[in-house]
Amino acid sequence: MTAAAVPPGKVLEHLEVFQAIANANNGNRASGTSGYRGSVDYVVGRLRAAGYAPRVQNFSFPFFQEVSPATVSAGGRQLAAEDVAVMTYSGSGTVTAPVQAVGTTGERAASTSGCEAGDFADFVPGNIALLQRGTCAFGVKAANAAAAGASAVLIFNTGLPGAEGAVAGTLGEPGVTTVPAVGLSYTAGVALLRGGEVTVSTQTVSESRETSNVLAETRSGDPERTVMVGAHLDSVPQGPGINDNASGSAGILAIAEMLAGTETANAVRFAWWGAEEFGLLGSRHYVADLKTNDPATLGNVALYLNFDMIGSPNHGRFVYDGDASAFGPDDGSVPAPAGSAVIEAAFHEHFGSLGLASGETEFSGRSDYGPFIAEGIASGGLFTGAEGIKTVEQAALFGGRAGIGYDFCYHASCDDLSNIDHRTLDEMTGAASAVILRFANSPLGLEEEGRRLLAAVAPVPAATVDQGHGPSNAAEARQPR
Structure with a gap:
């Protein structure tokens, strides 16, 4: 043959x-x-x-789908699409609130911003948390922000060479947070450090689902x-x-x-x-x-x-x-x-x-x-x-x-x-x-x-x-x- x-x-x-x-x-x-x-x-x-005699092997897995692209608006203007990326397993919703930086001044570096619950000691519940990438997992930063009462989470890039574009990260699994979690480019994140009102919108599905392999011999x-x-x-x-x-x-x-x-x-x-x-x-x-x-x-x-x-x-x-x-x-x-x-x-x-x-x-x-x-x-x-x-x-x-x-x-x-x-x-x-x-x-x-x-x-x-x-x-x- x-x-x-x-x-x-x-x-x-x-x-x-x-x-x-x-x-x-x-x-x-x-x-x-x-x-x-x-x-x-x-x-x-x-x-x-x-x-x-095929065999179907079922297993559960963490499903995620971005139903429509995430958007972030500040000062009445929507950020460019290339500056915004939804975090995998982000929650879904639209939030308008003041943005508050947590543990970052925008220095070009990998930041500990948001890695400890203590970083949020002065955080105002209901605000949108602005964090910088680095040191710990995105899911840790987002979970700490949500526990402090953040209505949404924005994580911007480090600004180091090769790390200036929008952060396309993952929270690790469904359920880390139910609030919108979005990655930003370094430039977009630094521009939000001055504060002001921001609108964040995500439409996602994040849940455990069943799927399968097919095997035949x-x-x-x-x-x-x-x-x-x-x-x-x-x-x-x-x-x-x-x-x-x-x-x-x-x-x-x-x-x-x-x-x-x-x-x-x-x-x-x-x-x-x-x-x-x-x-x-x-x-x-x-x-x-x-x-x-x-x-x-x-x-x-x-x-x-x-x-x-x-x-x-x-x-x-x-x-x-x-x-x-x-x-x-x-x-x-x-x-x-x-x-x-x-x-x-x-x-x-x-x-x-x-x-x-x-x-x-x-x-x-x-x-x-x-x-x-x-x-x-x-x-x-x-x-x-x-x-x-x-x-x-x-x-x-x-x-x-x-x-x-x-x-x-x-x-x-x-x-x-x-x-x-x-x-x-x-x-x-x-x-x-x-x-x-x-x-x-x-x-x-x-x-x-x-x-x-x-x-x-x-x-x-x-x-x-x-x-x-x-x-x-x-x-x-x-x-x-």
């Missing part, structure tokens, strides 16, 4: 259904919403039809050498999430359907993760549950393959940097366990066999491989780019336009069916299928398989490119061989 066994158009067929589900459910498929439940029902139905193959394959099924609340990450979910669903009824040497377990967009919560729950209740099953996972965003419209053809040749701790990369280099080499070899250039992306910790890496499980996968900016070098390697994002609809309402590059989606699904099948049918361990692979994909002259599911970094790009 080869990668060509994934029927043409099958992945797009799944994407069309995910789009229809979003359209019928307030435009999104976020965990904890009817759109996500519809997505779970679809995946479960397709798996059952293919002959699997092949009926054949050695369970002590399980190949695990995952993609997150949820979108952000702002949009339908067709590239992020219906693309990966649809890709592995098509591969699972293709593998159904096929004999494999090793067991293959597919996972569609919930609440990734709230902090990798689905994959974290799964790994933690196994670690506590079934450590033998966790120990039988030979490797984990992750597919998060595989159809970006201005794509790069990125493979996770398992051998740390392009990224290291200085770049913010998470160290990859032994065996990850073999997974990386398998993807590069596949692309090279088709005459396609491939680059590398760091293990930044921003997707569902994170909990597996933390347990020492070899990991890898594919990624076509998020909000990072494509360079001239990358445009020469992969096509597309330099100077703009890989996915200019990242985490936005326009991440719909029109936001997918079909050729890229086919190439990445083909690569995913080929590598999954390779490891599913390999009688060799990662070490033995790796010796041949790493020789076949010896390092080639590197082009310096920028990429990222986050800040841009230097990466290696492999020319087709």
Whole structure:
């Protein structure tokens, strides 16, 4: 069986259904919403039809949604949108009251402002508390302010290099405070130090909700050498999430359907993760549950393959940097366990066999491989780019336009069916299928398989490119061989 066994158009067929589900459910498929439940029902139905016995693993998580953008007005003028950012798990409401600075003079520094209850000794209940970022968690500052009777909380940035824009922070969990909590830029915060009346408005939903993972395993193959394959099924609340990450979910669903009824040497377990967009919560729950209740099953996972965003419209053809040749701790990369280099080499070899250039992306910790890496499980996968900016070098390697994002609809309402590059989606699904099948049918361990692979994909002259599911970094790009 080869990668060509994934029927043409099958992945797009799944994407069309995910789009229809979003359209019928307030435009999104976020965990904890009817759109996500519809997505779970679809995946479960397709798996059952293919002959699997899927399992739905439920768990609770802290849900948050900004219903409309937060606003702050002072002196009759509304602050610019770029100077204001709602705190995750902020309360909801509109408040007009005098603003009162607490423990800060606006010095460019990380401030202890609001970190102790004693900071509020002279605070007037009912006022809006103006605090500065630093020293302790945002949730601590907000909770202390609310306990002192603040009607709203404003936290402005430190003003240090790289920390001047609006604070986009989190209070940590629902219920820290019921009053509006908003981050401000350094400039906006300093301008409010003189006092006066301020209006703060937030419209949010902050509560505990239930969501789920979907798991399905092949009926054949050695369970002590399980190949695990995952993609997150949820979108952000702002949009339908067709590239992020219906693309990966649809890709592995098509591969699972293709593998159904096929004999494999090793067991293959597919996972569609919930609440990734709230902090990798689905994959974290799964790994933690196994670690506590079934450590033998966790120990039988030979490797984990992750597919998060595989159809970006201005794509790069990125493979996770398992051998740390392009990224290291200085770049913010998470160290990859032994065996990850073999997974990386398998993807590069596949692309090279088709005459396609491939680059590398760091293990930044921003997707569902994170909990597996933390347990020492070899990991890898594919990624076509998020909000990072494509360079001239990358445009020469992969096509597309330099100077703009890989996915200019990242985490936005326009991440719909029109936001997918079909050729890229086919190439990445083909690569995913080929590598999954390779490891599913390999009688060799990662070490033995790796010796041949790493020789076949010896390092080639590197082009310096920028990429990222986050800040841009230097990466290696492999020319087709």
